[in-house]
Amino acid sequence: MRKDVVSRLASVAVLAAGLLATPAASGPVTGNATYFSGLGSPYGGCGLPQSAIDSQNFVALNVFNTPGDYGWHQRPIPASSSNIIGSFDNGHNCGRYVQVTIGDLCTGTNDGAPGQPFCRNGSWISDKYDGATLTMLVADSCADSNAWCRDDPNHLDLAQNSLNLFAKGGQPVGDLYPNHWNNRRISWQYVPAPAYSGDIRIGFIQSAQPYWPVIAISHLPNGIHGVQYYSNGAWHAATMDSDMGQDYQIAPTTTSPAQGTQYQIRVVDAADAPVAGGRIYQFSLPSTCATGCGPAYTAVTYTTS
Known part of the structure; x- marks a missing residue:
């Protein structure tokens, strides 16, 4: 026996040795954040409906890393194009958790327009929301043809209903969205599933x-x-x-x-x-x-x- x-x-x-995926960032890394209203139907990018995932605080990771290129690319990304694999890593980071920390606010235009810089005609400033954190589940993928999903390798798309649940000093911030949002900078890193049982x-x-x-x-x-x-x-x-x-x-x-x-x-x-x-x-x-x-x-x- x-x-x-x-x-x-x-x-x-x-x-397992034969299943090695592209190494994930050890973190923390810094990028821009956007939000989306919910997973698609019948599944999110990781293959589960929203009703069956473990947390309603969830994120989408970038499928591609193609700065300046907003066109269509094959999914899953073949080995011959491994240089354009984004943090979604052909699905290999699904089901993981990330701890997300709110960073600076942009005072300019921060719309993710293709071919345009982030935070145009403005600057990044700190405010009372900096440092608020939330642990979130990787449940979806971002492959849209915008600067967020293509130009920023550390971009995260966050569940909209989670934005005011970020906490600082043990208390939810409550009013980060919509008036203090403007696609803030964030930092994030992978963490074990919280309180797993x-x-x-x-x-x-x-x-x-x-x-x-x-x-x-x-x-x-x-x-x-x-x-x-x-x-x-x-x-x-x-x-x-x-x-x-x-x-x-x-x-x-x-x-x-x-x-x-x-x-x-x-x-x-x-x-x-x-x-x-x-x-x-x-x-x-x-x-x-x-x-x-x-x-x-x-x-x-x-x-x-």
């Missing part, structure tokens, strides 16, 4: 079925860099669904004689370490998904080993 456990953990480590959550996404079993994984202690599934006697690396970093296509434990609906997975976190020491999660496709899951997210229960 002990040899089997050691063997399993070793295979996790080997696969429990275990990961697993659900099937819309249209998932026996022939297309795609799962979404959330409630992560430190993001997600990969998923492995056990099928036909061996562990395999799952494929991310496009660049939606928390969605992966898996396969059943057996594919013979018929398409199975029982699954086993393991998860690798943003530090390329096995989640929960290589814990195995076992679950089934719900009967309601036999011909395709209807809701954007269908949660499942699981057992572990």
Whole structure:
């Protein structure tokens, strides 16, 4: 039994080495901040509907780093174009948390117009909101053709409803938005999931079925860099669904004689370490998904080993 456990953990480590993503900034880094009203439908850029994410204080990261270039580029970004990968990192920073700190206010025009400098005809000044902080979840991606999403590699797009929840001295600032906002400077860095408890959550996404079993994984202690599934006697690396970093296509434990609906997975976190020491999660496709899951997210229960 002990040899089997050691063997399993070793295979996790080997696969994790093959899943290395672009190293994330150790932080803190400084950039500009914008806001958006909510995640798209049915999913945000990380592959989960807003109703299923762990925090309603969430951010979007830049998909591209293409200063002066506001055109379309392929997603996921291929290895041949790795020089334009933004902080979203093809989805590999999904499910992580960032601590965001409010910085200076611009007194000029700060509209993110393509090809124009930030804070035109003005200057950056400090005020009573500087230093207010909030811990936020990476849940979306920013690929818009503006200067925010293309020219500023450390830009964050923040959930609008979170802006007045930034706290200083233990108290929410209350009135940062709208009168004291103007796309402020911020600093931010990745942090562990705050007050983490429990275990990961697993659900099937819309249209998932026996022939297309795609799962979404959330409630992560430190993001997600990969998923492995056990099928036909061996562990395999799952494929991310496009660049939606928390969605992966898996396969059943057996594919013979018929398409199975029982699954086993393991998860690798943003530090390329096995989640929960290589814990195995076992679950089934719900009967309601036999011909395709209807809701954007269908949660499942699981057992572990």
